[in-house]
Amino acid sequence: MRPYQVGRQLADVARAHGLDPGEIVKLTANEGPEGPFPGVVEAAATVLANSNRYPDNDCWDLGHELADQLGVEFSNLMFGAGSVALLDEFGTAMGGPGTNFVYGWPSFIMYRFVSLWGGAQSREVPLDDAFSLDLAAMRQAVDDDTTMVIVCNPNNPTGTIKPADEIEAFIDSVPPDVLVVVDEAYHEFVTDPTYRTEIPLALERPNVVVLRTFSKIYALAGLRVGYAVARADLLTELRKAQAPLTVNQVAQAAARATLGLPDELDRRRNLNEARRHHLVGALAEREIPMAQSHTNFIYFALGEEADDIIETMTAQGVLIRGMGGGWVRVTIGHEDDNRRFIEAIDLARRR
Numbered sequence: 076m077r078p079y080q081v082g083r084q085l086a087d088v089a090r091a092h093g094l095d096p097g098e099i100v101k102l103t104a105n106e107g108p109e110g111p112f113p114g115v116v117e118a119a120a121t122v123l124a125n126s127n128r129y130p131d132n133d134c135w136d137l138g139h140e141l142a143d144q145l146g147v148e149f150s151n152l153m154f155g156a157g158s159v160a161l162l163d164e165f166g167t168a169m170g171g172p173g174t175n176f177v178y179g180w181p182s183f184i185m186y187r188f189v190s191l192w193g194g195a196q197s198r199e200v201p202l203d204d205a206f207s208l209d210l211a212a213m214r215q216a217v218d219d220d221t222t223m224v225i226v227c228n229p230n231n232p233t234g235t236i237k238p239a240d241e242i243e244a245f246i247d248s249v250p251p252d253v254l255v256v257v258d259e260a261y262h263e264f265v266t267d268p269t270y271r272t273e274i275p276l277a278l279e280r281p282n283v284v285v286l287r288t289f290s291k292i293y294a295l296a297g298l299r300v301g302y303a304v305a306r307a308d309l310l311t312e313l314r315k316a317q318a319p320l321t322v323n324q325v326a327q328a329a330a331r332a333t334l335g336l337p338d339e340l341d342r343r344r345n346l347n348e349a350r351r352h353h354l355v356g357a358l359a360e361r362e363i364p365m366a367q368s369h370t371n372f373i374y375f376a377l378g379e380e381a382d383d384i385i386e387t388m389t390a391q392g393v394l395i396r397g398m399g400g401g402w403v404r405v406t407i408g409h410e411d412d413n414r415r416f417i418e419a420i421d422l423a424r425r426r
């Protein structure tokens with residue numbers, strides 16, 4: 076087994092290529108290019124002085140505010156140190172000898188690790204020709220030993236979405252003793268009217284949980300806060316596999332301060348959409364094949380030269396992520412980042 080690769084450290088890249096770390100454009104991890112929402116740093120700083128105390132294990136203040144915003148009960152929420160931590164805990168709860176987990180592929184790489192750590196076999200179901208989840212094939216992959224299915228909507232790394240009615244028909248077709256995790260890490264970026272959150276379904280069904288994160292549009296990736304929404308009875312079971320006190324108090328305060336700023340959320344969504352539109356146009360002009368993104372990243376093909384192109388771009392201080400098979404993923408950055416990305420890719424492809 077190989078450990079998860081978080082990508083090269085900026086200082087490392089800078090040293091290797093004689094660059095100043097400040098001039099490196101990191102477009103590898105689908106982070107927000109802007110800092111936290113207004114007022115968040117100040118709110119987080121005020122709780123640092125209480126660092127001698129353990130954090131609130133229930134995330135009471137954050138949880139009540141978020142419950143109000145989502146229109147759910149506090150008991151419908153479970154927090155983790157990033158949604159990855161929650162996924163890991165669900166894998167621990169649902170895995171074990173003889174079990175398998177079903178998910179699309181390519182999808183979020185951590186699903187593979189979560190299966191391994193949980194002691195479950197991975198069933199990776201290839202995406203369809205439009206780089207979207209093939210829900211019919213995923214249904215076929217579910218058998219008597221399947222205990223968890225992960226539906227990544229929008230899907231990382233392709234940025235594609237599935238309409239809500241198709242997701243709901245899929246969930247209806249899965250046996251009710253199989254946990255269905257709908258990973259909505261990029262939910263807030265989507266503007267397409269066929270897309271909808273599965274939170275209402277999760278509140279009804281005993282086997283559905285929706286995962287969200289503060290790491291993407293909310294720009295708190297460095298503080299590690301994610302949450303799950305489900306029926307309280309399901310969360311009571313899943314919590315049995317959770318280590319206590321994993322969401323620290325700085326993260327709780329920051330996440331709470333991020334809520335209640337809908338204008339800022341809209342601003343970031345609109346900015347991302349405009350920037351994505353620009354980048355998609357630039358890639359299309361160059362006749363570079365790509366998947367239809369609804370998120371803050373784009374999945375596109377560079378073919379056999381992908382690794383060389385990535386290396387040449389890295390030497391120029393522009394980092395994107397190779398996904399295998401000649402495909403790569405770029406995170407949408409600031410206008411300046413995006414300009415550097417286009418310049419670097421042009422230069423690297425001409426070589």
Ligand SMILES: Cc1ncc(COP(=O)(O)O)c(C=O)c1O
Pocket residue numbers: 104105156157158159160183227230231258260287288289290296299300301
């Ligand atoms: C689909 C998906 N789910 C979950 C996560 C993890 O986010 P977090 O930072 O909350 O652990 C990511 C991060 O890249 C992701 O792409």
